[in-house]
Amino acid sequence: MTMPAGRLSRRGFLQSAALGLAGLAMPGPLGRGTSFPTYQLGRVAESSVDIHREPFFSSEKAGIFYRDDVFPVYAAVIGDPLPEHNRVWYEVAGLGFVHSSPVQPVRDERNTPAETIPEEGLLGEVTVPFVDVRRMATEQSFRSYRYYYKAAFWIRGVVRESEGHSWYRVWDDLRQVDYFAPADSFRLVPPEELAPLSPEVPPEEKRVEVDLAHQWMKCYEGAELVFTSKISSGWRYASGYYLTPVGDFQTYHKRHSRHMAGGNLATGYDLPGVPWVAYINNQGISFHGTYWHNDFGRPRSHGCINMAPEAAMWFHRWSQPAVPAETQEIRVDYGTRVRITA
Numbered sequence: 001m002t003m004p005a006g007r008l009s010r011r012g013f014l015q016s017a018a019l020g021l022a023g024l025a026m027p028g029p030l031g032r033g034t035s036f037p038t039y040q041l042g043r044v045a046e047s048s049v050d051i052h053r054e055p056f057f058s059s060e061k062a063g064i065f066y067r068d069d070v071f072p073v074y075a076a077v078i079g080d081p082l083p084e085h086n087r088v089w090y091e092v093a094g095l096g097f098v099h100s101s102p103v104q105p106v107r108d109e110r111n112t113p114a115e116t117i118p119e120e121g122l123l124g125e126v127t128v129p130f131v132d133v134r135r136m137a138t139e140q141s142f143r144s145y146r147y148y149y150k151a152a153f154w155i156r157g158v159v160r161e162s163e164g165h166s167w168y169r170v171w172d173d174l175r176q177v178d179y180f181a182p183a184d185s186f187r188l189v190p191p192e193e194l195a196p197l198s199p200e201v202p203p204e205e206k207r208v209e210v211d212l213a214h215q216w217m218k219c220y221e222g223a224e225l226v227f228t229s230k231i232s233s234g235w236r237y238a239s240g241y242y243l244t245p246v247g248d249f250q251t252y253h254k255r256h257s258r259h260m261a262g263g264n265l266a267t268g269y270d271l272p273g274v275p276w277v278a279y280i281n282n283q284g285i286s287f288h289g290t291y292w293h294n295d296f297g298r299p300r301s302h303g304c305i306n307m308a309p310e311a312a313m314w315f316h317r318w319s320q321p322a323v324p325a326e327t328q329e330i331r332v333d334y335g336t337r338v339r340i341t342a
Contacts, residue, residue: 051063210305246342
């Protein structure tokens with residue numbers, strides 16, 4: 001049963017989020033009987049993932065999935081004792097098991113396109129495993145990017161083709177251009193889903209602790225722990241050290257989404273529509289949602305604090321300052337206190 005979004009409490013939000021696959025990277029009481037609806041899918045978010053006969057890396061290989069392959073997820077099980085931070089495997093009906101770390105839990109949910117988009121634009125979220133976006137509103141146009149499930153974008157218009165097919169005009173905040181994507185692949189996020197959580201709590205009572213040693217973040221209201229989540233923080237790569245800074249910070253600059261890019265073609269990244277961004281310094285370090293891996297619990301970012309999209313959305317709504325639904329970002333001289341320890 002789903003509560004109306006406008007009356008969703010902080011605790012209700014947590015309970016509803018726990019029903020999704022956001023928590024499946026977390027060791028817990030999952031067993032062979034933990035099955036999911038037939039519409040639950042997985043998308044390979046890395047170059048490939050092996051299919052094993054049993055949920056153990058030592059078991060016989062039964063096949064392989066490649067990047068952006070999409071498959072039905074029948075169940076989640078606890079398998080190999082290693083890696084300790086993520087023992088969850090997904091069962092693929094009739095094929096075997098894949099480790100969850102390179103698999104993004106996704107669904108394929110189509111939407112009725114809006115007739116019009118207000119001049120100031122609206123926030124949209126991808127609701128299909130992936131969708132190709134183009135420079136012009138036609139399938140014959142050059143593909144510019146592939147957007148992924150749970151990525152978020154600012155929608156600035158709608159275009160209808162003669163045969164009734166609708167395209168949304170999607171703003172790229174980094175490239176400073178509009179792209180076009182099939183409108184039924186996005187849901188427009190209603191304002192009530194962006195409303196602050198627990199606004200009655202004095203801002204000075206909210207604080208965040210990030211434990212890099214154990215890859216956890218915890219949110220407090222006074223002395224009460226109200227939310228906790230696995231994270232993935234910065235790491236050392238061949239191209240350099242990208243460690244998450246330690247110290248005291250504030251979430252002073254927040255965006256509903258951001259196109260993040262850095263480095264070069266060989267070692268860099270280019271990630272449009274990163275959702276639920278909360279910056280803590282002027283070097284670009286932030287909390288944000290993550291659609292390119294499902295391996296929370298170990299360092300693997302370029303310095304930011306990666307979170308599952310559902311967890312990042314909760315944090316986005318709970319932390320200060322609140323980003324108005326009709327704007328893309330807010331920057332102030334205050335924010336929720338964050339302490340990061342090694």
